[in-house]
Amino acid sequence: MNAVALEVRNVIKTFNIEGGGTINxxxxxxFEVHSGEFVALVGPSGSGKTTMLSILAALLTPTSGQVLIDxxxxxxxxxxxxxxxxRQKIGFTFQAxxxxxxxxxxxxxxxxxxxxxxxxxxxxxxxxxxxxxLGLSDRLRNLPGQMSGGQQQRVAIxxxxxxNPAVVLADEPTASLDTERAYQVVETFANLIHENGxxxxxxxxxxxxxKYVDRVLQMRDGKLVQVIDDKYDxxxxxxxxxxxxxxxx
Amino acid sequence: xxxxxxxxxxxxxxxxxxxxxxxxFLLVSLVIALITLLVLFIAALGEGLADGNRQYVASLDAELxxxxxxxDYSISSSRLDTxxxxxxxxxxxxxxxxxxxxxxxxxxxxEEPLKISMLAAExxxxxxxxxxxxxxxxxxxASEAVIxxxxxxxxxxxxxxxxxxxxxxxxxxxxxxxxxxxxVGKQSYFFQPxxxxxxxxxxxxxPQPAADLRDTTPYPNIIAVKLADPAQIELVKxxxxxxxxxxxxxxxxxxxxxxxxxxxQQSTVQTQGAFTLLIGILVIGGFFQIQVLQxxxxxxxxxxxxxxxxxxxxxxxxxxxxxxxIGVAIGGGLTYLFSLGFPPTIPLTFDGPxxxxxxxxxxxxxxxxxxxxxxxxxxxxxxxxxxxx
Numbered sequence: 001m002n003a004v005a006l007e008v009r010n011v012i013k014t015f016n017i018e019g020g021g022t023i024n025x026x027x028x029x030x031f032e033v034h035s036g037e038f039v040a041l042v043g044p045s046g047s048g049k050t051t052m053l054s055i056l057a058a059l060l061t062p063t064s065g066q067v068l069i070d071x072x073x074x075x076x077x078x079x080x081x082x083x084x085x086x087r088q089k090i091g092f093t094f095q096a097x098x099x100x101x102x103x104x105x106x107x108x109x110x111x112x113x114x115x116x117x118x119x120x121x122x123x124x125x126x127x128x129x130x131x132x133x134l135g136l137s138d139r140l141r142n143l144p145g146q147m148s149g150g151q152q153q154r155v156a157i158x159x160x161x162x163x164n165p166a167v168v169l170a171d172e173p174t175a176s177l178d179t180e181r182a183y184q185v186v187e188t189f190a191n192l193i194h195e196n197g198x199x200x201x202x203x204x205x206x207x208x209x210x211k212y213v214d215r216v217l218q219m220r221d222g223k224l225v226q227v228i229d230d231k232y233d234x235x236x237x238x239x240x241x242x243x244x245x246x247x248x249x
Numbered sequence: 250x251x252x253x254x255x256x257x258x259x260x261x262x263x264x265x266x267x268x269x270x271x272x273x274f275l276l277v278s279l280v281i282a283l284i285t286l287l288v289l290f291i292a293a294l295g296e297g298l299a300d301g302n303r304q305y306v307a308s309l310d311a312e313l314x315x316x317x318x319x320x321d322y323s324i325s326s327s328r329l330d331t332x333x334x335x336x337x338x339x340x341x342x343x344x345x346x347x348x349x350x351x352x353x354x355x356x357x358x359x360e361e362p363l364k365i366s367m368l369a370a371e372x373x374x375x376x377x378x379x380x381x382x383x384x385x386x387x388x389x390x391a392s393e394a395v396i397x398x399x400x401x402x403x404x405x406x407x408x409x410x411x412x413x414x415x416x417x418x419x420x421x422x423x424x425x426x427x428x429x430x431x432x433v434g435k436q437s438y439f440f441q442p443x444x445x446x447x448x449x450x451x452x453x454x455x456p457q458p459a460a461d462l463r464d465t466t467p468y469p470n471i472i473a474v475k476l477a478d479p480a481q482i483e484l485v486k487x488x489x490x491x492x493x494x495x496x497x498x499x500x501x502x503x504x505x506x507x508x509x510x511x512x513x514q515q516s517t518v519q520t521q522g523a524f525t526l527l528i529g530i531l532v533i534g535g536f537f538q539i540q541v542l543q544x545x546x547x548x549x550x551x552x553x554x555x556x557x558x559x560x561x562x563x564x565x566x567x568x569x570x571x572x573x574x575i576g577v578a579i580g581g582g583l584t585y586l587f588s589l590g591f592p593p594t595i596p597l598t599f600d601g602p603x604x605x606x607x608x609x610x611x612x613x614x615x616x617x618x619x620x621x622x623x624x625x626x627x628x629x630x631x632x633x634x635x636x637x638x
Contacts, residue, residue: 083556092553100551111554
C-alpha cells in the first residue's frame with residue numbers, strides 16, 4: 001500500500017440552526033486515503049458529504065478534529081498558507097461553472113501551472129498531452145461555452161491533475177452528464193488517478209459511478225456509517241442490486 | 250517577487266477576460282466615451298464662458314487692481330480721479346501702474362456690425378497687453394487702434410485696415426474712423442472681443458450722456474498695479490490703502506470673481522459638470538456590480554483552486570482602469586473631432602486647464618464607481634464554487 005496522502009481524524013463540523021440549536025453536519029468522521037487510491041464519498045442529500053468535501057478542500061474549517069494533507073495539519077495554517085496549499089497540493093473539479101469562461105480549454109488547464117508559477121513550454125506540452133489523453137486534442141483552443149458538458153468536465157479533470165497534486169477532489173463530476181458520458185468521464189478519471197498515484201476522492205449521489213473506485217465511504221446524518229472496500233460488494237452496489245440503506249444495516 | 254506574481258496573474262486574467270468579451274466591455278467603454286464627451290463639452294463651455302468674461306483681466310501683467318472706494322470691486326461702477334494714478338505710482342513697492350478705461354462700442358464698417366469692448370490703456374504700461382503684430386498706438390488723441398485676435402478672427406480685419414466705430418453720445422449716433430496699427434492675443438472682456446485705443450481717443454469716442462460731453466478728461470475705471478516684488482502683495486495693498494485716498498485695492502482673483510455674473514455662471518457650469526461625473530460614477534458602478542454578481546461562481550472557482558484575493562481584486566481594478574481609459578480616449582477623440590467644427594463665436598475652450606482636470610476626473614470615476622464591486626469580488630467566499638454556503 002502506498003503512503004497516506006490524506007488523513008481525516010475525528011472531524012466534527014457544527015452549524016448553528018436558524019431559530020436556535022446546533023447540528024453536526026459532519027459528526028466524528030475518520031478515514032485515510034492513500035496515494036493511488038480512488039475513493040467515493042456517497043450518501044443521500046443532507047448526509048454531510050459536501051460539507052466533508054469542503055473541509056478536505058480547506059475551504060471550511062472543522063469545529064474539531066484534524067485533516068492532514070501530505071502529513072500537513074491544515075488547522076495549523078493561516079488563510080494565505082491555506083490558499084497556497086490549495087493551489088499546490090489539491091486538484092478540484094466542481095459540479096458546475098467549473099472552468100473559467102474566458103479561457104480556452106488549454107488555458108484553463110495551464111492556469112493551475114500559472115497559479116503555481118510553473119507555466120512554461122514543458123507545461124504547455126504536458127497540458128496538451130493530458131487533454132489529448134482525455135480525448136480533447138481538437139478542442140485545445142475552444143472556450144468552455146463552445147464545448148459540451150462532458151468535454152468541460154474532462155477539461156476540469158485535466159486541470160485537477162496537471163500540477164501533480166497530492167489529493168484530487170471531485171464534487172459530483174457527473175451531475176450534468178448522461179449515463180454514457182458519465183461512465184466515460186469517471187473511468188478516465190480513475191485511470192489517471194491510479195496511473196499518477198494521486199489520492200482521489202469523488203463525492204457522488206450516483207452509486208453506479210462507484211464501479212471504478214477502490215473504496216466507498218458512505219455517510220448518513222453526518223456520520224460515516226459504512227466503508228465498502230470489497231471488490232465484489234462495490235460491484236453489487238454499483239449495479240444497484242442492493243439499496244444503500246440495506247448495505248448500511 | 251510574490252507581488253510581481255500576483256500582478257502578472259491579475260493582468261493575465263483581466264486582459265483575457267476583456268479580449269474574450271470585447272463586445273460587452275466595449276459597450277461600457279462607449280458609455281464612458283459619451284459621458285466623457287458631455288463632461289468635456291461642459292468643461293469647455295465653462296472655460297469658454299469664463300474666458301469670454303475674464304480673459305483680459307486674468308492676463309493682466311499686474312498683481313493688484315485699484316478701484317474707487319466703495320465700488321465693491323465692480324469695474325463698471327468704479328471711476329477714479331486722474332491724479333490717483335500718480336499717487337499710486339509713488340507708493341513704495343509699486344513697480345508700475347497703468348490706468349484702464351472700459352466701455353463698449355460697435356464696429357460698423359463690416360457687413361455685420363460687431364459689438365466690441367473698447368478699452369483704453371497707456372502704451373507699455375500694465376493694462377496694455379503685449380503685441381503680437383504691428384506697433385502700439387501713439388499717445389494723445391491719435392485715431393489709432395490695436396485689435397485683439399478675437400476681433401481679427403470674427404471680422405477679418407487686419408493690421409493696416411481702417412475701421413469705423415459707431416457710438417451713441419447724448420441722443421446722436423457719432424461715427425469715428427480708426428486705423429488698425431497692431432494686434433494682440435485674445436483679450437475678451439465682458440463676452441466681447443476687444444479693441445484698444447489711447448485714453449484721449451477713448452474719451453472722445455465712448456458712448457456717454459450729453460452732460461458728459463463737455464468734460465474731455467478721461468477718468469480711468471481701474472488701475473492695474475505691478476509690484477516690484479509679487480511676494481509683497483499684502484504689504485503693498487496695505488500701503489496703497491493708507492497712502493492713497495478714496496480707493497479700495499484687491500487682487501486679480503477677487504476682481505475676476507466680482508465681474509457681474511461671473512461667479513453665478515461658473516458655479517452653474519461647475520455643478521453641471523460635477524453631476525455629469527456623478528452619473529458616470531453611478532453608471533460604471535452599476536455595470537461592474539452587476540457583472541460581479543453574475544460572476545460569483547466563477548470567482549468562487551478561481552479562489553477555490555488557489556487564486557489569492559489580491560489577484561482577484563487587482564484583476565477587477567485593472568479591468569476598470571482599462572475600460573475607463575479606452576472610454577475616455579474614445580470620448581476625447583470624439584470631442585476633438587466635434588471641436589474642429591465649432592465657429593469661434595461659440596464660447597468653447599477645449600485646451601484650457603479645465604479640460605485637463607475633467608480628463609483626470611473622468612479617469613478617476615471608473616475606479617471610484619467600481620469600488621463597491623471590487624470589494625464585493627474580494628469578499629466572495631471560495632465555498633461558492635461548491636454551491637454550499
